[in-house]
Structure formats: C-alpha cells, structure tokens
Amino acid sequence: MAIGDREHLPFKKDIFQNLVCALAFDHFENCGRAAMEFSIVLKSGGMCMVSFFNGRILTELQRRYGFGDKVPFKTEEIKPVSVLEVGHLAGEIADIFSKYNINLEEVKGCCYWHISPLFEVFYPFQLDSVFNLLKGMLSYAEVHAVLMKKKG
Numbered sequence: 001m002a003i004g005d006r007e008h009l010p011f012k013k014d015i016f017q018n019l020v021c022a023l024a025f026d027h028f029e030n031c032g033r034a035a036m037e038f039s040i041v042l043k044s045g046g047m048c049m050v051s052f053f054n055g056r057i058l059t060e061l062q063r064r065y066g067f068g069d070k071v072p073f074k075t076e077e078i079k080p081v082s083v084l085e086v087g088h089l090a091g092e093i094a095d096i097f098s099k100y101n102i103n104l105e106e107v108k109g110c111c112y113w114h115i116s117p118l119f120e121v122f123y124p125f126q127l128d129s130v131f132n133l134l135k136g137m138l139s140y141a142e143v144h145a146v147l148m149k150k151k152g
Helices: 031-041 055-065 090-098 117-121 126-133 135-140
Strands: 016-022 042-053 070-073 081-084 102-110 143-150
Touching: 016 031, 031 042, 031 090, 031 102, 042 055, 042 090, 042 102, 090 102, 090 143, 102 126, 102 135, 126 135
Parallel strands: 016 042
Antiparallel strands: 042 143, 070 081, 102 143
C-alpha cells in the first residue's frame, strides 16, 4: 500500500497501464497538477478514466439547496471538515488533460433523475443508456465519465 497525494503521487514514472479517478476530481484544488501527475505515472498508450459531477448541474443544486462549494464531511474517525466540491464539464477535463498528452476518447453521462419529478421517485437506470445515444442529453447528466488515452 502507498499513501500519497494526488498532486504528488508516490509512484515511478510510466508504471500504470490504467488509471481510474472516480468522483474525486471535483475535490482537487489544483486539477492541472493532478493531471500532470496522472500523466507521469501512466504508461504511453495507457487509459485514464475520470468521473466527476457536471459543473452546471452541481452549481444549480448548490444554489437550490444552499450548500456552496464547501460540503461538510465527517466520519466516526475524524472531526468534521469542509470538502471542496467543484464540478466540471467534459470539455474542461479534456482541455486540462490534453496539456499533458492525455486525449479524450469517449464521454458518457449518467444520473438524469433531476430532469423530471417522476424520476425522483422512480429512476430506471436503463435510461442512462438511451440518453447516452442522444449526445445533446449529456449536458443534463449529473455525472460525466471520460475515457482518455495517453499518446505514445
């Protein structure tokens, strides 16, 4: 096990063929530095998958429920802390990573339940597959996932 920081990963250069960052990128204060670190540890031709909250939808939910960009977080083991919660758009993520030779391959969205009061009661997850066929619906997905590849 290795303990590190997303801005200073404790791994050798070009060590990973695949890298997954699931719903954590929204908490990074320096996204460019994190993308650079991902590029350092990712092998040439390696794949990187990053999922994150849609910035537009997150901003609307923050406004609607009044919790801003700092979200209270606590567990039984730690005292309460405020966690940075800033969403992104797929294009923003692609731009950040392209500076470090990691390029967008594919974008998917999920979690469209906020677009209808009916979905707040019952949400058939098969809708995600249907909505992903309709590229214009991506802007309504609460969560985006991007698959990227490091150039060789």
